[in-house]
Amino acid sequence: MPHRLSWLFLSFYLLISTVTLTVSAQQQVVLGSTDPDLVYLPSLCNVSNTGCFSAWQIYIDFPSINGTPVIVTSTTGPIPQAGNAIPQLFLTFRASTLYLRTSPLSNATVNFSLTADPSGVTITKQINTNISQLIIADNLPESQTTTLGVTFLQGVSSTRFDVESITLNVTDSR
Ligand SMILES: *[C@@H]1O[C@H](CO)[C@@H](O)[C@H](O)[C@H]1NC(C)=O
Ligand SMILES: *[C@@H]1O[C@H](CO)[C@@H](O)[C@H](O)[C@H]1NC(C)=O
Ligand SMILES: *[C@@H]1O[C@H](CO)[C@@H](O)[C@H](O)[C@H]1NC(C)=O
Ligand SMILES: *[C@@H]1O[C@H](CO)[C@@H](O)[C@H](O)[C@H]1NC(C)=O
Ligand SMILES: *[C@@H]1O[C@H](CO)[C@@H](O)[C@H](O)[C@H]1NC(C)=O
Numbered sequence: 001m002p003h004r005l006s007w008l009f010l011s012f013y014l015l016i017s018t019v020t021l022t023v024s025a026q027q028q029v030v031l032g033s034t035d036p037d038l039v040y041l042p043s044l045c046n047v048s049n050t051g052c053f054s055a056w057q058i059y060i061d062f063p064s065i066n067g068t069p070v071i072v073t074s075t076t077g078p079i080p081q082a083g084n085a086i087p088q089l090f091l092t093f094r095a096s097t098l099y100l101r102t103s104p105l106s107n108a109t110v111n112f113s114l115t116a117d118p119s120g121v122t123i124t125k126q127i128n129t130n131i132s133q134l135i136i137a138d139n140l141p142e143s144q145t146t147t148l149g150v151t152f153l154q155g156v157s158s159t160r161f162d163v164e165s166i167t168l169n170v171t172d173s174r
Contacts, residue, residue: 026096027172033073033163034058039090042082044073053081055152061103061164072103074162077154087152087161094145095168097138102129103162110161111151112137116144126153129161142171 031037034044045052055078061070075087100112106129113124114137127135140146152161 025172026169029095029168029170031091031166031168032071033165034071035166037091037093038073038163038166040073041088041090042085053079055079055082055085055087070103070164072162072164074103074105074160075108075152076158076160077108077152086154089148089150089163091148091166092145093148093168094142095170096140096142097136097169098140098146098148099167099169100135100137100148100150101164101167102133102135103164104133106130106133106160106162108159108161109153109155111149111153113149113151114140115147115149116141117147119144133164 040054040056042054042056044056044058045054046058055075057074059072059074061072063069073089078084078086098114108130109126109128111124112127112135113122115122119141129135137148148166150161
């Protein structure tokens with residue numbers, strides 16, 4: 001009998017603009033890219049902090065069409081000023097589905113890994129963030145704590161990895 005997490009599949013969905021409002025047992029929690037629950041290595045620099053060097057930068061994306069500006073975190077890979085540390089992102093959560101939204105500019109390949117605790121089951125998948133703006137991990141075991149780890153992989157040419165937000169589907173306990 002396989003562990004539940006091993007059934008998990010990570011898939012890419014092109015964004016479909018249809019939004020259906022239905023009564024659902026699922027609640028969504030949206031974490032912006034600078035939410036303190038998101039742990040960046042090396043640490044994110046606050047733009048107002050001039051002496052800070054990090055492979056992770058914050059920028060504000062002003063959509064060309066109408067829409068509200070989005071705070072995006074971005075990396076183009078290790079930088080010597082931050083000890084050439086490989087850029088990583090971590091989040092520990094409990095949810096059945098995780099949606100990571102990148103920016104339209106994101107084109108790096110990353111290792112996307114999920115580890116469930118206490119079962120210890122880990123899956124890692126290489127994902128080219130150029131393909132879709134949304135990375136979806138579903139069928140996650142809500143009875144366990146899951147840790148997401150995203151690791152930037154250096155390509156032959158220069159690439160970037162951007163994060164706009166992470167959305168979690170959690171079961172509504174009402
Ligand atoms: C996540 O929650 C949203 C909003 O409740 C729902 O539309 C969507 O189908 C859920 N996703 C999954 C995989 O259950
Ligand atoms: C940056 O620092 C300023 C002053 O401490 C603070 O008001 C602001 O919220 C910080 N911005 C981010 C993105 O953390
Ligand atoms: C990416 O994941 C693969 C396994 O899928 C592993 O062999 C490789 O070392 C990982 N790379 C980094 C930089 O973590
Ligand atoms: C990203 O997608 C564009 C358009 O499909 C393509 O021209 C480009 O080569 C892709 N880049 C990578 C790194 O796959
Ligand atoms: C990735 O995007 C950056 C910034 O938009 C661009 O300079 C670079 O050429 C792109 N790399 C590939 C491999 O598509």
